[in-house]
Amino acid sequence: MRDDIFTKRRNDSFVFFLALLILSVGSIVITEYDVIKGFTSITKAVVWGGSNFYPDAESLRILPEILPKLQETVLMSIAATTVAAVLALVLSLAGSQTTRINRIFSIVSRGIASLFRNIPIVAWAMVLMISFSQSPLTGYLALFFGSLGFLTRAFMETIDEVGNNSIEALQATGASYFHIIFQAVLPASMPQMISWLLYMIETNIRDATLVGVLTGTGIGFSFDLYYKRFDYHAASLVVLLIVITVIVIELVSNNIRRVIL
Incomplete structure (x- = not known):
């Protein structure tokens, strides 16, 4: 056998x-x-x-012009991810098999998660440019919609993995739905949810560079501008700053994960 x-x-x-x-x-x-x-x-x-393709002394002179764009990209990524996480938490509670209110809400929440998750952020940016043209709002919304779909799905799976023992114990005592959510589900799920949130922030900082090329905002626009001008030294400086930023964010995220998990 x-x-x-x-x-x-x-x-x-x-x-x-x-x-x-x-x-x-x-x-x-x-x-x-x-x-x-x-x-x-x-x-x-x-x-x-x-x-x-390497930074030279001449390209370092434009560093004060690049840093604000990099800051804009990082802050936009964090803002879009955290706001999406709040709405994703609501949708995941409605869609999870453990905490759903009824079957209709669960189907709607899972449908929203699947729709938003399966549309690439680049596609969101191109579609939104029709309505909002090239602007920071377009980049923000593209990152927001992409994050919403991913985090809703991730949060649902996290909640479904929570043990039912504490939930059943509270139900046996006659606890209300919201009491169960805040006393059993969220305390058990929150560490893993925070881990997913940090991962999404890292991902969005990378994606925001490409979104910036399309929407004309942030560090992505700076790279596109220098590259099209054949100023490869300046473009390489932008890439180097993006790599350093992503590495720093990843190190911070890993340290936070070690504490909470």
Whole structure:
């Protein structure tokens, strides 16, 4: 019996990798992608980047102009994520199997989460530009909608993982719905929810750069401006600042997670 299980797993793995190989080769043939040229171009790209894409003394002079844009991007990402988290918490409580009020609210909440989560932030930015043009509000709303879908889904799963023992104990004592939420569900779920919130902030800071290119705001717009002017030294400085910011945010988030989890 055990040998049959191992044989089945090995056959399933073989079928999976064979299908993946066929799909990869088929994609290369259909798109006419030159694999050899792609790999040989890596060396040329590294040489060009080392020769042109680095901050120099001249680019450092524009640092006072870039830092406010970076600050705008970070603050916009944090604001969009935290506001979305509040609404996501309400939707997750209505949609969770553990805390839902009725089936209709649960279906609506899960539908909203699926819709917003499956639309990329870039698509949100492009759609919203039709109504709000290129403005900070467009970037904020794009990050907000993307965060709302992801956090609602994440919060629902977190609440569903909460043990029912404390909930059943409160129900047995005749506790009200809101009493159960604030005394059992939220205290048990909050550490993991905060972890998801921090993860979403990190993700949105990265995504805000691309959104800024589309909406003409923040650090993304600065990168797009310098890059299109062929000022690669200034553009590389923007990239370096983004990388440093993301690393710092990630370190802070990891320290907070160690404390709360």
